[in-house]
Every structure is written in structure tokens, then in C-alpha cells.
Amino acid sequence: MSSSMGHEREYRLKSSSLSMERLDGEVIAIDFATGKYFSFLASAADLVWLLQNEIPRNMWHHIAQEAFDPSIDRVEFEAQVSTFLSELDALGLLESTDWLIGEPVQLPNDYPRGAWSVPVVMVENELVDLLVIDPIHDTGDHGWPEVK
Amino acid sequence: MKYLRDSPRFVIGSETQSQECAEFVTGIQRVVCETHKGLVDLLGLEGIAIGWTHTAGLPRSTVFQSLPYLAEDPILSGEEVQLAEIDALIVLDLPNQIDFRAIIKAKSDKNIKTFFLVYDIIPLIHPEFFTPKSVRSFKLYLQQLLHVADFIIVTSDQVRKDIESLGWKYAAQVRVVPLGSVHQQRAPGNSNGDRISALCVNTIEPRKGHNRLLDAFDFLRKQGSDVDLTLIGRIGWNCDVLVERITNHPDFNGRLKWIADADDNAVVRIAANCNVAVAPTEAEGFGLFVEEALTLGLKVVVSDIPVFRERNYPNTYFAELTGESLARTMLNAARADWVPVRSVEIRTMRDFSRDVADLILENLLR
Numbered sequence: 246m247s248s249s250m251g252h253e254r255e256y257r258l259k260s261s262s263l264s265m266e267r268l269d270g271e272v273i274a275i276d277f278a279t280g281k282y283f284s285f286l287a288s289a290a291d292l293v294w295l296l297q298n299e300i301p302r303n304m305w306h307h308i309a310q311e312a313f314d315p316s317i318d319r320v321e322f323e324a325q326v327s328t329f330l331s332e333l334d335a336l337g338l339l340e341s342t343d344w345l346i347g348e349p350v351q352l353p354n355d356y357p358r359g360a361w362s363v364p365v366v367m368v369e370n371e372l373v374d375l376l377v378i379d380p381i382h383d384t385g386d387h388g389w390p391e392v393k
Numbered sequence: 394m395k396y397l398r399d400s401p402r403f404v405i406g407s408e409t410q411s412q413e414c415a416e417f418v419t420g421i422q423r424v425v426c427e428t429h430k431g432l433v434d435l436l437g438l439e440g441i442a443i444g445w446t447h448t449a450g451l452p453r454s455t456v457f458q459s460l461p462y463l464a465e466d467p468i469l470s471g472e473e474v475q476l477a478e479i480d481a482l483i484v485l486d487l488p489n490q491i492d493f494r495a496i497i498k499a500k501s502d503k504n505i506k507t508f509f510l511v512y513d514i515i516p517l518i519h520p521e522f523f524t525p526k527s528v529r530s531f532k533l534y535l536q537q538l539l540h541v542a543d544f545i546i547v548t549s550d551q552v553r554k555d556i557e558s559l560g561w562k563y564a565a566q567v568r569v570v571p572l573g574s575v576h577q578q579r580a581p582g583n584s585n586g587d588r589i590s591a592l593c594v595n596t597i598e599p600r601k602g603h604n605r606l607l608d609a610f611d612f613l614r615k616q617g618s619d620v621d622l623t624l625i626g627r628i629g630w631n632c633d634v635l636v637e638r639i640t641n642h643p644d645f646n647g648r649l650k651w652i653a654d655a656d657d658n659a660v661v662r663i664a665a666n667c668n669v670a671v672a673p674t675e676a677e678g679f680g681l682f683v684e685e686a687l688t689l690g691l692k693v694v695v696s697d698i699p700v701f702r703e704r705n706y707p708n709t710y711f712a713e714l715t716g717e718s719l720a721r722t723m724l725n726a727a728r729a730d731w732v733p734v735r736s737v738e739i740r741t742m743r744d745f746s747r748d749v750a751d752l753i754l755e756n757l758l759r
Contacts, residue, residue: 264540266561268517268532275536277494282533 253302253323256330256339258293263338265297270356274338282369283336288313289364291352292329296339299347302326312352313361322361329364336368402439403757405432406446406479407468411488413445413454418462418656419596419627420681421512424742425485427575429468431746432483432753439754444474446482449492462657481506481757483749484538489530493537500541506756508544508749509565511535513678514555515600522600522676524630539563544756546749548572548679551700570748571703573740574684575657581690581731582665589613589620589727592667592691594660594682595674597636597653598629602673602696607638608716609673609723610649618724621648622671623663625655664689669726672696673712673719683709687739692726694719706739707732 258265262278272285272293285293291312295305306322333339407429415422433443445468447453453473457463464470476482476499484491484507499505516523516531523531538545539556542565547553553567591610595601603624613620628636642649655663664670670686672695680701686693687706695701697711708731712722 264536266536266539266559268559273532273536275533275540277497277540280494 253327255302255342255345256296256334257299257342257345258296259338259340265293267294267353267355276338279337283338284367284369286365286367287356287358288362289329289366292326292364294352295347296333298350299345300350301345301347308350308352309361313358317361325363329366332366336366401442403441403480404474404478405436405441405443405481405483405753406474406476407432407443408448408482408484408486408488408491409445409469410447410449410451410454410490411486412463412466412469413457415457415460415463417627417654418460421486422463423575423657424510424572424681424745426463426466426469427742428485428746428749429466431743432750433467433471435747435750436754441754441757442474443468443483444472445469446474446476446479448476448482448495449490450495451490476505477502479503479505481508481753483753484509486510487512487534491534493541496541506543506753507541508546508753509538509542510546510548511538511552511556511678512548513552513676514559515676515678517559518555519600519676522598522631527630536561539565544568544752546570546752549700549703551703552678568752570745570752571740572679572681572684573742573744574681574688575742576661576685576688578688578734578736578739579690580733581668581692585668585728585730587619587724587728589618589669589723590667591620591622591669591671591694591723592625592664592686593622593671593673594625594655594685595672596626596629597624597632597639597651599631599635600674600676601626601629602675602714603635604638605714605716605719606671606673607642609671609719610644612717612720613724614644614648616720620723622650623667624649624651625653625660625663627653660685661689664691667691669694669723671719671723672701674698675714677701684739684741687734688741690731692729692731694722694726707734 263274263276265272265274270287270290272290274283306319310317412425457469476495482505514535516528520528539561545565545567547567547569548571550569553569593606597603610622639651670691670693672680672682674680674696677700683693683695687708692708694710694712697713710722710726712719
């Protein structure tokens with residue numbers, strides 16, 4: 246067990262109404278309370294993964310250096326992380342905590358990492374608006390997709 | 394609320410929004426319709442009423458009534474039940490308008506049991522066969538399904554393994570219940586010998602292996618074999634080049650035929666003049682054509698992939714994933730004697746319905 250020893254405010258993901266799954270370097274978070282979903286790619290997916298695993302923030306820079314690039318500037322990195330977390334907090338996806346239980350681990354090796362990029366939160370449309378085309382029902386005489 | 398019968402022990406709702414809008418009958422529509430028929434019979438005997446329901450509260454569609462086959466679906470043509478009234482929800486289709494939040498609310502209000510049929514997760518395992526948008530839609534659908542399902546019915550152990558391989562979280566029990574044929578077992582209508590009269594029933598799309606089947610056809614023609622090939626299936630997606638290859642083939646409308654729109658009766662009629670069915674697909678959740686072809690008296694040549702190895706039927710031949718192997722296996726199958734099968738040997742949709750009914754019943758009574 247580890248607790249944060251740094252000065253940064255610690256967060257964990259609110260899990261009660263949230264489904265969050267990762268595939269090929271993308272995390273999709275579905276908030277069943279609001280019907281919205283969020284997409285996190287690459288560096289953003291990795292930060293979400295660190296949140297999911299309750300890794301204290303004072304370890305994040307080192308983990309990112311190992312996975313991306315040893316030359317990532319710490320000050321810039323921390324600023325980007327703070328902005329990212331503020332966005333998640335504003336979307337109601339986080340709760341603050343004084344105690345995190347995660348052990349230091351390696352990031353999932355499920356996509357090719359290049360240079361570190363600014364983590365971005367992508368807020369997507371209402372779920373029902375997206376699930377209007379599917380590969381099973383929308384095939385007709387003129388091929389796919391045939392939107393009805 | 395008007396129920397089919399007075400005071401049922403339990404009420405089940407089947408999400409039918411997509412099925413109602415069907416303008417033609419493909420594999421999934423048939424699976425849903427046959428399962429509905431079986432569930433109404435089998436669960437009706439247990440005092441359980443089943444009606445159609447719309448989780449998203451969308452208006453009723455009557456498009457299906459123009460299709461005689463779907464118009465006979467006892468649930469589709471039956472009475473509506475509201476989510477708030479049901480004890481269990483079954484989702485046998487891959488509905489494009491389903492409200493998972495409404496299901497979550499119903500589960501929290503009344504603790505209803507939810508049963509979802511998952512045919513495959515190929516859009517996630519083989520995204521190269523699909524458009525990015527359809528992969529995204531499917532990913533969201535599956536993620537929500539796994540969040541709310543109590544029971545996930547999959548049609549093969551391969552699909553169970555595929556879901557497991559995602560490493561996603563779900564509390565649902567996963568049960569493997571293989572599909573089956575809608576046809577009665579019949580004897581072959583065409584004798585064995587060197588002549589190959591092959592039939593392939595599948596949507597025209599890259600993963601179904603039509604290119605390899607055409608390679609095999611060309612190989613056999615070059616070898617001087619007496620071969621004809623009938624393709625039955627609608628145009629799918631990402632298949633412009635494939636469609637050109639079929640329609641520009643020198644044997645097109647001769648030894649090579651393509652029928653885009655054939656109903657069950659037409660398939661049965663055409664199969665009676667064939668001796669070999671081919672399922673050359675590269676990735677499959679089940680591949681229902683195998684059971685259907687076997688009950689129609691055909692010998693079946695399938696790709697040597699795990700989902701087909703799960704079956705242990707007579708008259709089945711496995712081909713490696715090359716055109717030449719497929720060609721040689723088709724020739725071997727054509728020459729082989731048809732092994733007589735007992736009427737109960739090939740699994741039927743009635744078997745599938747019975748297993749699903751048992752699963753629902755045992756968990757409603759628990």
C-alpha cells in the first residue's frame with residue numbers, strides 16, 4: 246500500500262455509475278448517470294489507467310518517462326496532468342481522496358507509444374445518437390451502411 | 394396491460410425494436426423468430442408470459458408484418474409488456490436502439506434478470522473487416538451490455554474466449570448455447586462423384602472468405618474439374634473489389650451464380666441440386682450455415698478454425714485457409730459417401746430454444 250507523499254491533490258475515479266474499459270490504447274468511459282461517454286486515447290488513456298489503479302501522482306512522471314520518453318519535462322508534465330484532472334473533475338468523473346492504494350506498475354503494453362502528447366478528454370455525444378448504425382441491420386440491397 | 398394469459402407466474406419482455414424494423418430476413422432475424430416460437434411454447438407450459446418490449450420507449454414499427462415469416466413470430470405479433478412490469482428481459486438481437494440506462498433503472502427498481510445473446514465480438518477482434526464507426530458502435534454496445542447483463546448467452550466457446558480475452562469487467566454468467574438448424578433432416582438429393590456442385594450462403598463481405606472460395610473455384614476449373622458454385626447472400630461492406638471479381642468472372646451466370654436475395658425456400662430448393670456446402674469464413678461467432686447445410690443433406694467443407702472444430706458432426710470436412718486446400722477438400726467431399734445421420738444428431742433451433750428456456754427458468758425460480 247502506498248499513500249501520496251507529494252503536495253498534489255489526489256483523485257480517484259467515481260465508480261458507482263461509471264463503466265470504464267480499455268482496448269488497444271483507448272479507454273472508453275460510459276457515465277450511466279448522464280448518458281454521456283468519454284474517450285481517452287494514448288497518453289490520456291494511460292493517465293486514466295493510473296487513476297483506475299490508484300497510483301499516487303508523485304509516481305506518474307517516472308512511469309511516463311519509462312513508457313514514453315526519459316526527457317519529458319517534469320514541470321510541463323505536471324501542468325498538463327493538472328489541467329487534465331481538472332477537466333475530469335469538472336465532468337464529475339473524479340472524487341478527491343487522501344489515500345491511494347495502488348502499487349507502482351508498468352502501463353499496459355497495448356499500443357505503440359511514441360512521444361508524450363498532451364492528454365485530451367473527448368466528450369462524446371449522447372449514447373443513443375451514436376448507436377444508430379450497426380453492421381447487422383443496416384445492410385441492404387445497396388450495401389452498407391444503409392441508414393434507415 | 395393485457396396479458397396473453399391470466400396471472401402468469403412470471404412475465405418476460407423481449408426487446409424487439411430492431412426485429413420489428415426488419416425489411417428482410419437474414420440469419421439473426423431467423424434466430425430471434427425461431428427462439429421466440431420455442432420460448433413461447435416451452436415457457437408457456439410453465440405459466441410464463443412473454444411479450445415484446447422497447448427499452449428505449451420508441452414507437453412500435455409494423456414493417457415486419459410485410460414479411461410472412463416474421464409476421465408469424467408469436468412475440469412480435471403479440472402484446473407489449475412494459476419494462477416496469479417484467480421479471481426478466483431477453484435481448485436476442487443486436488438492437489440498434491436499446492436504452493441501457495432504462496434497464497439499469499428497472500433492475501434497481503425490481504431486480505429484473507437480464508439475458509443477452511451475443512453472437513460474436515468480431516468487430517473488436519478483427520476490426521479490419523469493419524468501418525471505424527461500426528467498431529465504435531459495437532464497442533459501446535458491448536461495454537454497456539457487460540455492465541448490465543446478468544446472463545450472457547454465447548453461441549460458441551470461441552465467443553466466450555473472445556469476450557474473456559478483452560480483460561473487461563463483468564459480473565454476468567456466460568453460458569455457451571450453440572444454435573441449430575431450422576430444417577428437418579433430409580437425405581442428400583445429389584449423389585457423390587467427381588462433379589462438385591457447391592453452395593455458399595453468407596453475406597458478401599471480406600471475412601466470409603469469398604475470395605478464397607473463388608480462388609478454389611478457379612483452381613478446380615484450371616484442373617478441369619466439373620464444378621459449379623452458387624453464392625447466396627446480400628452485399629455486405631468493404632466488398633467492392635470482391636463484388637467486381639464475382640460479376641466480372643468469365644463463368645459468372647454460368648458455372649458461377651450469385652443470388653443476392655433468396656429466402657429459405659429458395660435455399661432449400663437450390664441445396665437439393667448441390668452436393669457440397671462451403672463455409673470458407675476466416676472469423677466466425679458460430680456459422681449457422683453448417684447445421685443448416687448438414688440437415689439439407691449436403692456434405693460441408695469448412696475453414697479449419699476453432700469455432701468449426703467445436704462441432705463434431707459427420708459429413709464435415711476441414712480445409713486450411715488457402716484456395717488450393719479449399720479446392721482439394723471440396724473435391725474430396727464431393728467424392729465421399731454421405732454418412733447417414735440420425736434425425737436428432739444435428740442440433741436444431743428447438744434445441745437452442747429449450748436450452749435458453751431452461752436457463753431462464755432456473756434463474757427465475759431461484
